Amino acid sequence: MDPTPGQPWRAGPPGPGFEGTATYIATPDLIVAVNAAVALGRPLLVKGEPGTGKTVLAREVAAALGRPLIEWHVKSTTKAQHGLYEYDAVARLRDSQLGSERVHDIRNYIVRGKVWEAFEAPAGAVLLIDEVDKADLEFPNDLLQELDRMEFYVHETRETVRARHRPVVLITSNDEKELPDAFLRRCFFHYLRFPDPETMARIVRAHHPDLGRDLLAAALDAFYGLREVPGLKKRPSTSELLDWIHLLLAEGVAPGAVRAARGGRSLPPLAGALLKHEHDLGAAGGAPVAGRVG
């Protein structure tokens, strides 16, 4: 990657710089993508292997821009409407039975969703729509208008809600479902590649500054070796590496022990933090795994 340090995210007021904060290492292409999305007020769609820091990115961008982060975690049952608002008919029914005064104003029963919250944030917010591919196929299409014009209509009160400041919208996807073209056209796109060893070394050092050079080299070597093992169900990713190194430090494992395991084609110490499937432990341990055909 280009060795020139990243330049700060550009955002209205001169915010604190973001050259990969203390804990987040951003590559130049990522910085360009975020800057462009912020400047043009377009959503940024972020894809990448699990564990490459898609969700963390939103937190770091929010912190660097000095704006509040609003997280909307999408599930398989999430509907686009949930992000806008919901009409709480149950509460209104109860209030009507109790003879509460509130019942006469329908606005008391409109519950705001995450998108509305982001639209109302006083200085503009960072809205994270996490794992958009988890939801129903039509979910992204249902949000087109809202993300494009940054406004939506509330039928119950006949009001239009407009964003006071265009929020920075970050959308992550794990590629479980393909997203519709109309949706993609409105987004900027960034693909988070799995970090190369040098970037990874910087990431690890950002999290464990007191890590010895020798152990770091041995751990990275073992880690990238494990990722190359054919037939893994879940290849270890950045977050697993960080956990593992944390464990290695806590247990005081010597660099030699990590390296010896690699030479002997057996598992490195505490490999359970890296490989989560029983099958993978078998595959990586050099044990003959049935059915591994050249």
Added chain:
Amino acid sequence: MFERLVHALRRAGVPVSLGEHLALLGALRAGVVPPGTQGFYHLARTALVKDERHFDRFDRAFAEALGGRPADAPIEIPEAWLRWEAARRFTPEERAAIDVRGGVDALTEALRQRLAGQDGRHEGGSHWVGTRGTSPLGAAGYAPAGIRLGRGPGRAGRALKVWERREYRNLDDRVGLGTRAFQVALRRLRRWAREGAAEDLDLAETLRATARNGGWLDLRMARRRRNATRVLLLLDAGGSMDAHVRRVERLFSAARSEFERLESYYFHNCLYERVWRDNRRRHVETLPTVQLLKAHDARWRVVFVGDAQMHPIEVTHAGGSVEHDNAEPGAEWLRRAVARWPHLVWLNPVPEAAWPSTASTGLIRALLRGRMYPLTPAGLREAVARL
């Protein structure tokens, strides 16, 4: 420059519209791009490309727009061929020396030099990729000038530009039938599964209706939201089918969330008395087809995937299978499957126009009473409608 890039992208099959072009211009005007070509490269990629599978094509189009010359024709020289070619051109001692110096890269380099030298001796020298038909590349009809050894002559000495590294090459993947098209087609299956009697109390709707009714109870019933679709995939795992099988498996597993259950088994060419679950362990772990028929009742949607191309004997005769001695003809097993599963289709990756030319395709089609569909979006829609 911009138009050239956009046109090059469109030629390469990357869907770029006016909207994306304007977005790129907007971003440039907003001044978010750091100076230099690399910054522009990152910005253009972010604005114009929406799928990492297109990154490689973008890299090539970018090089083309920038340099005016199509970059790096996508011809890879397989390592096996290199070794083979080297075996022809180097003495054993020379090869040993090269291997000591370091693997394929050194070999490529040495071979390139050797060939360059040879070009000089045989004037023109463009026939080094055997005109006598010994070379697989010559046979495939590539012009020798288009073949670049290794990663091109530029790799020695000069650092590659980021778009020349072509790091996204492995992500490019021209899937004919996108998974989205597939999911949309399969949704019809799911919707079907949601039908049924209106027997559940729809609480939210009841409350809403009651509130609108001024407090008088207004009961609303709803159909049970039940996703009971069960899909049984039976995949032909013959040699010619491997690429298709992987594609179909991926398509179906992408749509897994649309079903209650999805199971897949393999067979070879035609359905016989045994199927297996893991193609790599087919000789160790198999399941009697009788048991498969027993365990999956008529509610299962059964999808066969196969090219149905084989010798007719493999379908019609006992002992006809190419792999083993089958006691009963494949046709008998197919008949049982058809009798057991009313919701059954066969998807055929071979283009429909080629079906009549294969006798076995016609045979199987007749056995399935015509329920064979091509593996295209249109064919899939028909198949799903049939299911």
